[in-house]
Amino acid sequence: MSAPNRRILIIDDERPILLTLEALLGRHGYQPETAATAAYGLKVLKNSSPALVLLDLQLPDAEGLEMLDQIKREHPETQVIILTAHDSLNNAIESIKRGAYHFISKPYAPEELLSLVERALEKQSLLRETQELRQKTVQLEKRLELAETRLAPVFKSKMMQEIQELITAMAPSDANVLITGESGVGKEVIANVIHSHSRRAAKPMVKLNCAAFPQAMIESELFGYVKGAFTGAVNDFSGMIAEASGSTLFLDEISEMPPDLQTRFLRVLQEREYRPLGSTKTLKADFRVVAATNRPIAQALSENRLRADLYYRLNTFQIELPPLxxxxxxxxxxxxxxxxxxxxxxxxxxxxxxxxxxxxxxxxxxxxxxxxxxxxxxxxxxxxxxxxxxxxxxxxxxxLPVALQQIERGNSQSSGTQNLEDLERNAILQALAQSHGNKKKAAQILGIQRPTLYNKLKRYAIEL
Ligand SMILES: Nc1ncnc2c1ncn2[C@@H]1O[C@H](COP(=O)(O)OP(=O)(O)OP(=O)(O)O)[C@@H](O)[C@H]1O
Ligand SMILES: [Mg+2]
CATH class of the missing domain: 1.10.8.60 (Helicase, Ruva Protein; domain 3)
Known part of the structure; x- marks a missing residue:
């Protein structure tokens, strides 16, 4: 919450009153500002948004009650205390009806004025807090709306439409799913779609990213443990299998799970039971598993990163998301x-x-x-x-032009053997990349004449 606003604007055309009030309020820790006319008062109001205005109803350049109306209209949170002359009680009452906090008649007792000022400021600060809360709520609602727009994935291409059809068909079942595809293709998006179309959608999907945890911790994250199971296990911890009960367990980067743990997890999938670390009790496992990996499956299997028996269990449905x-x-x-x-x-x-x-x-x-x-x-x-x-x-x-993008990619994933023509082509592309497409410079880099470069560009069908 922001610092309390202690600015008070005094609008009164009688200079002695202005000065004494200013001194009194200043002495008591407020930040008074003064205005001798309505016009100047309105300017100050706009610039420094005081929390409170002490307003004299008899101003030379405005009708006091209209001035009050204007203040309440333009600065609804600002409180107003009316300073009235001895005999104008009617006006004072009218001003309360129009939204003034209170009135005080001159000559006023300083203690009475100070106590009134303090109460008015309290009211103002409460109003402001409510306002701030309301704004925060509006912001939250906006963010929720944004989150919802995020939930509408695109399935436009033929390949994605086919995937969407497959998902619609199998999401309601409890079938295991394995999603593969390069980084950033939308594997997690698809996992969410599957979950939200399943019978388990009422509970949130539980996600374990096997690449984000130290391998030694994945086991306890998954299975949970009882107090004393190992040093540091000071309390029982139920783990993600328990948390995913009645819901979906999304195992991201499954090929980063240690092999022996893959075996244990496979057993849970088969037997639908598990035991937390250090516990003697066997618990029911009721989750649907959706797993994902961005390694090509053949490679993950041949490198033994993904155990074949687990793979065959997971790929009841395999969804291969094509690169963009x-x-x-x-x-x-x-x-x-x-x-x-x-x-x-x-x-x-x-x-x-x-x-x-x-x-x-x-x-x-x-x-x-x-x-x-x-x-x-x-x-x-x-x-x-x-x-x-x-x-x-x-x-x-x-x-970059398409041809230069090819060489950029070539650099990052340089393939094994290349024939002489490929080497020459790549050297040319590289030189063009270095020279930002300037052929004269590229020829210099390559140490050849410009016409030679032109011939080679034609021969290798390099277009810029
Ligand atoms: N079909 C889609 N429609 C809308 N947004 C998408 C779609 N696919 C992916 N995205 C967006 O692209 C980003 C990456 O998607 P996601 O995290 O699902 O990819 P990933 O395959 O899990 O990547 P990684 O392998 O790096 O974990 C996300 O912010 C996601 O919202
Ligand atoms: Mg992901």
Whole structure:
């Protein structure tokens, strides 16, 4: 909660009153400001938003009650105490009806005034807290709305539509599922869709990322333990199998689970029973398992990262999510939903995307898949000026011509043997990348004449 507001504005045309009030309030730890006219008072109100106004109803340049109305209209939280002259009790009562906190007639006793001021400030601060709470609630609701837009995954391409059909068919069963695919293709998104279409959707899905835990801890996270099972087990801990009871257990990066634990877990899957560490009691395991890995299955099996017996148990249904570059029809609807979401989050209008920029998004190979596209769109929405995303707002690797992207990729995953032609082609692409596509410089880097370079570009069908 923000610091209490102790600013008090005194509006009165009688200078002696202004000065004595200012001194009195200042001495008691308030921050008084003064105005001798209504016009100046309104200016101060706007600039320093005081918590309280002490208002004289007889001002030279305004009708006091109208001034009060204006203050309450424009600054509804600001409290007003009316300073009245001896005989205008009627006005005082009217002012309370119109929203003043209280009135005090001149000449006033300082203690009476101070106590009134303190109570008015308390009221103001309560009002402000309520207001702040309300704002927080609104923000929370907005965030929830955003979370919901996040829950609408895109299934536009033919491949993804087929996957969607498969999910709709098998989600309600308790069949085990194994989801594979490169990093960022949406494995967790799919796991969530399966869970939310299952009979277990009422309870939240429980996720264990086997790559995020030290191997020694995965076992206790999963199985739980009883007090004293090992040093440091000072309390019973029920574990994720228990937590996932009646729900779905999402085992992410399953190939990072230690092999002996994979065997133990397989036994749980078969017997539907398990025992927490250090416990003698056998408990029922009632979860549906969805597992995921971003390693190619053949490789994970041959390297013994994924035990074959567990694999055969898990892949009752196997969903292989294709990389984004193999389903480019998904790019436009993904872009549209990301632009919408990030614009909302940043409180900006939704930007348009220039045609050349859009072409770049379609041409790029997205090695980081949907996550990379999502990050690029967030970045672009932040940078977008005049409500348009142009090539300049895209990450530099997306801006590169297609031919140069190939060499960038070639560098990161250099394949075993290459023939001489490949080597030459790659050397040319590399030189072009270094020279940012400038052919004269590329020829210099390669130590060949420019016409020779042109011939080779033609021969290798390198287009810039
Ligand atoms: N079909 C989709 N529709 C909308 N957003 C998606 C879709 N697929 C993925 N995303 C978004 O892309 C990001 C990455 O997805 P997710 O975390 O599911 O990928 P992953 O395959 O689990 O990646 P990793 O292997 O790195 O864990 C998430 O922010 C997700 O919201
Ligand atoms: Mg994941």
């Amino acid at each position: 570059r193999e389903r480019k029809e998904d790019i436009p609807p993904l872009v549209a939903s990301f632009l919408k979401r990030f614009a909302q989050q940043l409180g900006k209008p939704e930007p348009e995307i220039a045609r050349e920029a859009f072409q770049k998004l379609l041409d790029y190979s997205w090695p980081g898949n949907v996550r990379e596209l999502q990050n690029a769109m967030e970045y672009a929405v932040v940078l977008a000026r005049k409500n348009e995303i142009t090539i300049k707002e895209l990450p530099s690797e997306v801006q």
